[in-house]
Amino acid sequence: MLLLAMPVPAATRIDLNRDWQFRADPDERGESSGWKSTIPGGTESINVPHTWNTAKLHDYHGVAWYFRQFERPPSLLSRDFLASARSAAFSGAHVELHFGATFYKAHVWLNGVELGSHEGGFTAYSFDITPHLRAINTLVVRLDNRAGMVTVPGIAARGGPDASYDWWTYGGLVRDVWLTNSGPAWVRRQSIRTEQSDAAARVHDRIYLGSALTHSTPVVVRVTAFGPDNQQAAQQVQSLTLAQGQSSVEVTLDLAHPQLWDLDHASLYRMRVELQGPRARVLDQHDETFGVRTVEIRARHLLLNGARVRLTGMARHEDSPWEGLAETPGTIRHDYDDMKALHTTLSRPVHYPQNPLVLDYADRHGILLIPEIPVWQFSEAQLSDPRVIELARQQMREMIEEAGNHPSIFAWSVANESAMATPGGIAYFRALRALIRELDPGRPVSFADDALYKLERPEQSAANEADFVMMNEYFGSWHGPAEGLKPALDTVNRLYPDKMVIISEMGYAGVFAGNSADADRARITVIREQLPELAARDWIGGVMLWCYQDYKSPRNLWPGEVEGYVDHGLVDENRQRRPSYAVWKEVSSPARLTAQWTGTAGRRPEGFSIAITPNTERDLPFYSLRDAELTWQVVDEKGRALASGTKPLPELTQAVSVTGVLPSDTPAERYHLSVKLQGPASVSAETALEWPMTH
Secondary structure (H helix, E strand, O other): OEEEOOOOOOOEEEEOOOOEEEEEOOOOOOOOOOOOOOOOOOOEEEOOOOOHHHOOOOOOOOEEEEEEEEEOOHHHOOHHHHHHHHHOOOOOOEEEEEEOOOEOEEEEEEOOEEEEEEEOOOOOEEEEOHHHOOOEEEEEEEEEOOOOOOOOOOOOHHHOOOOOOOOOOOOEOOOOEEEEEEOOEEEEEEEEEEEEEOOEEEEEEEEEEEEOOOOOEEEEEEEEEEOOOOOEEEEEEEEEEEOOEEEEEEEEEEEEOOOOEOOOOEOOEEEEEEEEOHHHOEEEEEEEEEOOOOEEEEOOEEEEOOEEEEEEEEOOOOOOOOOOOOOOHHHHHHHHHHHHHOOOOEEOOOOOOOOHHHHHHHHHHOOEEOOEOOOEOOOHHHHHOHHHHHHHHHHHHHHHHHHOOOOOEOOEEEEEOOOOOOHHHHHHHHHHHHHHHHHOOOOOEEEEEOOHHHOOOHHHOHHHHOOOEEEEOOOOOOOOOHHHHHHHHHHHHHHOOOOOEEEEEOOOOHHHOOOHHHHHHHHHHHHHHHHHHHHOOOOEEEEEEOOOEOEEEOOOOOOOOOOEEEOOOOEOOOOOEOHHHHHHHHHOOOEEEEEEEEOOOOOOOOEEEEEEEEOOOOOOOEOOEEEEEEEEEEEOOOOOEEEEEEEEEEEEOOOEEEEEEOOOOOOOOOEEEEEEEEOOOOEEEEEEEEEOOOO
């Protein structure tokens, strides 16, 4: 039986990432040759996460196989376990096999027994393998990464009958593989939602349980919330009778004076569910993090915890020359640390469900996310196809069930640049929105569109029924002359006068320039000219740049190329920064720092003054800066520190000036002043000043 959306470890997690064997199967002979139960010759030793598309098979689309042998874990060698595998006796264990994500169509066998299949490349799934375990086990996975008209992602038919989607097709076991084992009853997942009133919060936790018990058995569910300080904040105990199969129970806890999750104070709580059987035996334990916060759209404005915000950020593909889609934690941390240094507080991360490490990072560093399923440039025929709709519903369900507890997730997106201004597109949106309302009624629903300015009436597009509008705009490249931006924004405002708008993509595609250097100069022009124009529109709640890094693609390349890296990033595919990196960092800062030397003109400075000016509601970005700290240092030509200081800024709501004095007894030939405004989550602004002044 296939079990969906099981990303979180149960009582014991056993890693299966190492010691795999891999072999491509271009002739598709593996199944008839017995590979589902026997490891063939000619395999390659690899570790997971893995994709075959970063080496000699970089452009291979087809079938490939993965094999791994593993011993039954020592904790499962008891007589109790062996008995439970046959009869599900109460004293036994339950074992599941988990895949973080496999691209794209997977078929799985254990010891020659077919466990099941899964379609979709970016969400987690699992199988119950309790009855099939042996002392030595052979795990086999057959994968097919080919795209088609009814795969998601698939042929981007809006762009032509054979158009590929605009990122590389990476086949493989692209995220972790692991086992979990528990007692014969276990916690499948939690669905945690919060509501606030005055100085308290009420937390609703729906706990989904599984049971292999053959008879009804009394159990106890102990639910404990731990605060950001890891101290117990609330607890609830509930007794129930558990029968075989799946069930759920909802528990409500009250938190007094909760610490709110915010951009600069990303406070996280932890919910522990302990499932106990007779004699208080612990059958399973399951932990999830969550946050207490409100995100609202009111009067075309975005409000976080009741305060208005206007946010900026960028997208990022899960892609690199060294790992492709099979990213390791180090690559994810590096990129998101860099994006946070670029003042990222909002991201529609990219066109597909994200690695859980990305969501965890956003939770802990104050980034609001709009995750999306990979319905990319689909035609009306595709959006109307029941097979596509069912796959989209499956992937949306898996994404929400896996990721829905993350406080960083603000909304869900159901498509990008697809035929949503058609009857089929509108019906597709309604079907996906209905599913999301059922699974996660508190979050807004939208989709990204690049053709809104071409509409004549609002009801022509599914945007009319979205909770807010997401607009992709590339005036200056894809969408025509830069002068077209203002009338396009006027049109969208006229069509949807009651809806907040988020610019879900903007930037400059290198293919429109003669070379990469010229492309980046054009990118800088777009950034400097368009961000103020967007900020001037009060109803634009956020702007996202496309994108952080160049990414591998079969489309939108330099003339004559059939594969390569799309020139679209602030950094190239190797994470080397372009000049536009510094420009975006400057213009997306939430505050401005200016500094000047003080003293007699033309003589050695006697001191300096610093002005800190936070952005206002008329700017992008805009959000409150709390508990910030201004630091400065003056060094001489040899790097020796002459003066330094720190000024706490608990509430930075208006301009502040700071002055400093240079020591008169240590004159120097040169002075360098560096200034940094540091918030709890990241650097908010920085500047530097030299003397003698250079021009």
